[in-house]
Amino acid sequence: MGSVTFFLLATALVVSALTVVVHPNPVKSAMALVATLFLLAVEFVFLGAHMIAALQVIVYAGAIMVLFLFVIMLLNLSDEEAEARRRGRALFRIGAWIGGGVLAAELAALFLRVPFPAPAAPPAGYGGAESVATALFVDYALPFELTSILLLIAVIGTVVLAQRRAS
């Protein structure tokens, strides 16, 4: 039962993730991303990681998606532009397909031959508030702090690069 639902969910997840990349309309891509993130949250629920599932929905499907939609709205890509973008240069497209295809085939072959161990049951308290907090503030305290510097840099960068030009 568990593995059937897992594979159903996983298939839906991969399909919606592919839609994000392949779909020509940016708004529909963004919607597919919402679906991807929700499905990922459901996977976390199946693992018993309720805290992570909730964070996944609040942070990604909530906050970050709203940002995405705002950006798409502000950029206001017209259909012609999107069409022109899609066509690109034929030679590059073929090259990219071949390169990507070879890499995908290699990775697929790799995953098929690696003997992955059977999944063990997650430890007690997995994905709960306490284990998330321990990971964030004890085990990975330094990466956590560095990420805050990274966000500060991103904010400065936005202001530096996007502020109105003083003429």
Place this chain on the structure above:
Amino acid sequence: MTFPAIDWIAVLPLLLVACLGVVCLGVGLFVDDDEVLGWGALVGLGVTFITTAVLIGQHGSAFNGTLVLDGYALFFDLLILAVGCVVVLMSMSYVEETGIGAGEYYALLLFALSGMIVMASATDLILIFLGLEVMSISVYILAGAWRTQMRSNEAAMKYFLLGAFATGFLLYGIALIYGATGATRIDVIADKLGGVIDRHLLLAGVAMLLVAFGFKVAAVPFHMWTPDVYEGAPTSVTALMAVAVKSAGFAAFTRVFLRGFGGLHADWSMLLWVLAVATMTVGNVLALAQHNIKRMLAYSSIAHAGYILVALTAGGPTGGAAALFYLLAYAGMNLGAFGVVLALGRRGEPHEEIDDYAGLGFRSPLLGAAMAIFMLSLTGIPPLAGFAGKIYVFTAAVREGYYALAVIGVINSVISAGYYVRVLVVMFMTPGAVDVVRASRRPYLFTSIVFSAVVTVLIGVFPAPWLELARLSFLSQP
């Protein structure tokens, strides 16, 4: 929940630089004088440099051993901080002339340095990734800081898009290695290499890391961004990219590959061999065809990455020490060369064509002599730093049995003379008319050029103590 005790000594250099960045950003809001801000950054970096130098000989590790303070980290910390000081000196008048916001500029510069320090001190792949991102994102922004210049915008955009792509490779590589070994800590990975069930997953991860680091140090075939970004970015930022970003990239590259994947040397040395030959040859041959000095130096920096890759291919303590020494020598001569490029420009007239250097040797003998030192050192003429660096790199290659690699390296050095000496010919043997701003008007910039020249000569004349320092630093890794 108990919080683990933190060894503050181990994080001291990082903490000081990051705090300095925040202070600079805050002060920049209220202080309009660019020079004051520059002095603040310079003094702060100087104090950090001295504090870090005092720590020499100490060993520490913090955050479950993911961040260490060993000789290796100290070597790169000091190198990066010194480069930071020189870049601040170079930026003082440049920031004012180009109208770049000084507060943000120095803050981003300091944040970039803090990211580099993390890359040099981290023994955990996750931390290396974060350090690399802190450094890279700051530098993307700095590359586009001269907003009124189209090519600065283009440089930032190009660097950002390709850099983000390379980051994907890094993360995927880390994920695959974690999948194969169950660890992200470099020393744990090194211990587990023998017991890995399936090597294919591991090797795929190693290859992905090679791509990501290859991009950061501008190795062929991951070098496509380099000439455009180096040309378009503000020159002081180009100097930072060519020297500090490359050093930090090699710091992480060397630690991960020689320490972490040392047991897989037989597997990756062949790949690295090809990469080294391609990088040296493509860099040097394409540099011959350049007319713009910044593009020429960009291809030259690609070629020098190739020489350092030769040392990494050789591997072992000899190769590691040679790589560290080469980075030290390279820092002095390359910073100086970019200093001269800055000195020739003036408000609104960058004078970046090689033909603009005509007659420079007569109109400004000091600048001409300095440029001659840097160009000869980059070629590898004794008794300058570049010569000593190349000797050690090629000796390491020969000692480990890579004769062909050493021969190709020497041939490449001869090719490189073609474009370095051409600059000298133009400077001293053709008449020209470009006026140079007097040295007394830009005291900071000239201080930095003289400092770089002195370092280049000093390392070249007395290489032995520096090599010993590099060797001890390399061996001190836990």
